[in-house]
Amino acid sequence: MTMVRNTPGDLLEKGFITKEQFNRIGPIVSGKIFSVHYELRTLLYLGVLMFTGGMGILIYKNIGALGHLISILALCIVMVVCFWYAFAKGPGFSVEKTKPPTPYFDYIVLLGSLLLISVQGYAQFQYGLLTNHMGWGTLATSIFFFYIAYRFDNLGILSLAITALASFWSISVSPQKWYSSGFLETANLHITAIFFGSILGALAMALNWKSIKKHFTFTYINFSILIFFVGATAGLFDGTAYFVYLLLIYAGCGFAVYYASKGRSFLFLLYAFVFGYIGTTYLLTDLVLAHVPELIFYYAMLSCGGFVYFIVSYKNFFRRNA
Numbered sequence: 001m002t003m004v005r006n007t008p009g010d011l012l013e014k015g016f017i018t019k020e021q022f023n024r025i026g027p028i029v030s031g032k033i034f035s036v037h038y039e040l041r042t043l044l045y046l047g048v049l050m051f052t053g054g055m056g057i058l059i060y061k062n063i064g065a066l067g068h069l070i071s072i073l074a075l076c077i078v079m080v081v082c083f084w085y086a087f088a089k090g091p092g093f094s095v096e097k098t099k100p101p102t103p104y105f106d107y108i109v110l111l112g113s114l115l116l117i118s119v120q121g122y123a124q125f126q127y128g129l130l131t132n133h134m135g136w137g138t139l140a141t142s143i144f145f146f147y148i149a150y151r152f153d154n155l156g157i158l159s160l161a162i163t164a165l166a167s168f169w170s171i172s173v174s175p176q177k178w179y180s181s182g183f184l185e186t187a188n189l190h191i192t193a194i195f196f197g198s199i200l201g202a203l204a205m206a207l208n209w210k211s212i213k214k215h216f217t218f219t220y221i222n223f224s225i226l227i228f229f230v231g232a233t234a235g236l237f238d239g240t241a242y243f244v245y246l247l248l249i250y251a252g253c254g255f256a257v258y259y260a261s262k263g264r265s266f267l268f269l270l271y272a273f274v275f276g277y278i279g280t281t282y283l284l285t286d287l288v289l290a291h292v293p294e295l296i297f298y299y300a301m302l303s304c305g306g307f308v309y310f311i312v313s314y315k316n317f318f319r320r321n322a
Contacts, residue, residue: 068126075119082112090152095212098153110156113148116141117160139168155219162200162223169196171227190238193231194248200224201255221259225268228252229275236282249279273310277303 086109091098100106120141124130130137145161148154171193204220207213229252235245256272259265281303288295 068122072119072122072126075115075122079112079115079119082108082115086112086148086152093151094153097213097215100153106152106154106156109148109152109154113145113157113160116144135168138164142168149216150213153213155216158216158219159223162220166196166223166227171196190231190234193227194235197224197226197228197231201228218263218265221268225252225256225259225271229271233275233278236279242282242286246279246283249275273307277307 086105089101089105090109091101120130120137124134142161142164145157145164149158149161169192170189201221201224204217204224207220208217229249232245232248232252236242236249238245253272253276256268260268260272281299284299
């Protein structure tokens with residue numbers, strides 16, 4: 001540490017930097033000045049979520065006094081102001097990563113998008129305006145969010161867009177869905193999820209190859225792999241031609257390992273390990289463990305040990321590039 005802190009002084013003495021440069025970098029290297037960038041971003045995100053949540057609570061508590069139309073109008077006004085500010089102050093579109101004009105710009109765009117969802121949900125709940133066209137309304141929202149995400153280079157809005165597009169195809173992935181077996185309620189929904197995940201992943205790789213918002217690729221691939229694996233695993237448990245879904249899981253694991261190596265991401269390697277383990281366990285149970293129950297204990301011990309070894313060995317090796 002002493003050598004690092006003395007480096008600016010050594011550079012100054014050897015004439016590699018000027019006195020002005022030394023005065024700028026010296027406090028940073030010494031630790032007198034440090035960044036609170038991520039702390040401020042976290043506070044801003046929490047502020048947006050608390051504001052939208054507070055608006056909902058205010059309307060719920062005072063609905064009789066405010067009236068539904070006034071509440072919706074108030075939400076619409078704030079939403080329009082957010083998007084007006086975004087289009088007025090935002091940078092022009094670029095296929096590269098763009099820098100927001102102000103530190104709070106991205107949060108205003110996010111607030112406007114969340115308010116759009118609130119207005120839609122409120123209007124549907126109170127007046128049922130989209131009852132007969134819920135799917136098309138979701139698709140229109142997804143398209144609008146994709147436009148906003150690319151126009152203002154916002155990863156948060158991109159996640160909303162992908163989620164809305166998945167909802168259009170009735171795909172919803174959550175722990176509650178798994179716990180209640182809700183993912184299997186719709187016939188052949190797992191097949192839809194497999195195709196959706198595959199197409200989303202192919203789109204991500206094509207956009208990355210064309211160098212269009214390459215920093216969006218991680219978000220696309222993350223959704224793609226999760227939805228694909230969930231669909232293939234649901235098909236595996238469905239019991240019909242499970243070998244086909246097992247091969248799909250292994251194929252997905254191969255892609256996840258490839259992208260983990262390419263992007264230096266431990267997360268995708270973890271996906272491959274977890275879902276590969278699920279598929280392999282299902283296969284062994286069907287072929288061996290169900291007929292020789294005594295082996296279940298040894299398999300559980302070996303697999304737990306393998307998982308611990310995997311975490312210890314690779315958690316610091318794969319890191320996503322900043």
